Amino acid sequence: MKSLEELKALREKMKSQVEIREDDANALRVVVGMATCGIAAGARPVLTAFSNGVQERGLRGVSVVQTGCIGLCQYEPIVEIHAAGGEKTTYVQVTADMVDEIIAQHIVNGKPVNKYTIEAQRIG
């Protein structure tokens, strides 16, 4: 390492990876249903896609966590996004392919991707 730029590049890369260890009560929370039903429906790749996507973009104040069965097993994998203010958006039958779009539209730009939400599926 010979320059400050090199140090800075490494710092930015590592920062997004160690940031997961911060306790941030005001974080936006991405909650992925990882009960048996969720895992069977393919929640694990969805979970890792969210986690990686958030870290790769270096997004601050976003926490990707798991939860158990929400009760709508036929709509798993289910992902809830809880905004810091308490609003909740529920995405259903999420696949890893949708994750990029949800991160870009919803988490970064603050506009929920309506076509994937539970309301779009006409239930509840």
Added chain:
Amino acid sequence: MFRSHVLICGGTGCTSSGCDAIISALQQEIDKNDLTREVQVVKTGCFGLCALGPIMIVYPEGSFYSMVKPDDVSEIVSEHLLKGRIVTRLLYDETVTDTGLKSLNETGFYKKQMRIALRNCGVINPECIEEYIGTDGYEALGKVLTEMKPEEVIDIILDSQLRGRGGGGFPTGLKWKLARTIVPDADQKYVCCNADEGDPGAFMDRSILEGDPHVLIEAMAIAGYAVGASEGYVYIRAEYPIAIKRLEVAINQAREFGLLGNNIFDTDFNFDLFIRLGAGAFVCGEETALMTSIEGNRGEPNPRPPFPAEKGLFGKPTVLNNVETYANIPRIILNGADWFKSIGTEKSKGTKVFALGGKINNTGLVEVPMGTTLREVVEEIGGGVPNGKKFKAAQTGGPSGGCIPMEKIDIAIDYDNLLQIGSMMGSGGLIVMDEDNCMVDIAKFFLEFTVEESCGKCVPCRVGTKRLYEILEKITAGTATLKDLEKMEELCHYIKANSLCGLGQTAPNPVLSTLNFFKDEYLAHVNDKTCPSGICKDLLSYEILADKCIGCTLCVKACPAGAISGTVKNPHTIDKAKCVKCDACVQKCKFKAIVRK
């Protein structure tokens, strides 16, 4: 990229309570559940709450598992890591509330803490330089080398009013300035680090080395640039194997990354760092003795002046700071002197790390702003005295310090307040004593330590502390007179005034401060020949109250010395000549018929 990080404390405390077995069990379970690419296991330094070890924190949830056993690991993996169901029964109970989980920062132990020196301990993997860099590591060194003149670095440290955390509290900036200026044409200068932490009960320097070794390397390189030194030595005691290993790993990584060596950050600044192991002599924490020991000689102090800034290691100008002092440096450079000055009291800025020990619930390591009261540290952070006992005193400063009694518990802890009441900050050991501790016995304990650790070079310390110890022995044996008490006090002042180095000059402090605050206990030993706390065996006697004894014979069976006799259903008696004062009979008796006097 990992979606979850499992942090396991790998400090000395948790290592001795078995964290390595947990880590290997965890790796196995993670492999078994095919989570290797999703979950990262990180062995960190000390979290501070040593009483609850082994400790594990799982992120992103921030779940704090305490006293984890290898058998718990498979449940943590299959429930929490795989399915996201937190294993509530293993959580630190302070984090569990009726409405859900509380953040660790909201618990009594952490709430009033402020972590500057310990900021990376328990957060990063100490053996991974990238993680240190990810938490702004080496940014301060880069800034100093590329943007600042050495004088500007010294000015920031001077302006921050940082004082040495090893005990004396000398202004760090002034030390650096003297080392830079006092011998302008020196061909070689040295930067040294005192990691010889010798106070019984203090372990903050060890924990910083174990949890964040790179901070020391970065700070010493900054000091080297500021004073004009190209070589540094870390003097660390051989009893700290984990700290030594992690520092070695860190130094090698820093060399690989070009952060130690020649032309650091493409400037003409060269700096390298070497480790020297000490054999654990208390006197080698004294700066002149420490440097003598680094030079390969017998660790004995030398008279000052000349001070190390003028003539130190190998006769060259040397700057010597302790680990915790260095750990503050990079933060001060990055956040500025004003930020640092905004923390603490008028004359003591920043934070101080304390090692809590003795009769306290949360044994461990805490960092609080200067000016935090002793009551806050003991009752809120420390969780109070166990078993419903009453707080009697806290001992700070180890064998060089003194006691703070109950009536002074609201003292705001800083250098000057502690000195004023006859104690001292020392390196930050804080030992809590309850009503069962005899203060004369405590003074004797510390004197025994200094007698053993006196290097023998000067008479006041070598002979004086020994004589002082003998008087204390007389007091606890019940053979002392009031004349002895007077002599003892006189001898204390004589040793303080005439000893060569800090060891002797401060050795009588535990005696003087207990004599000051607990004179009645001394008088009870001397005049009444009793030990109010029931510790000094020579002064104890046991008696059976005939009107309370029902002759159940339990005490007879409990007595290991065969000192109790009597027949069933008749009051028993104790043969005082045979009694070894072990207290076993008192604990067995259900009728409170045996009294200790």
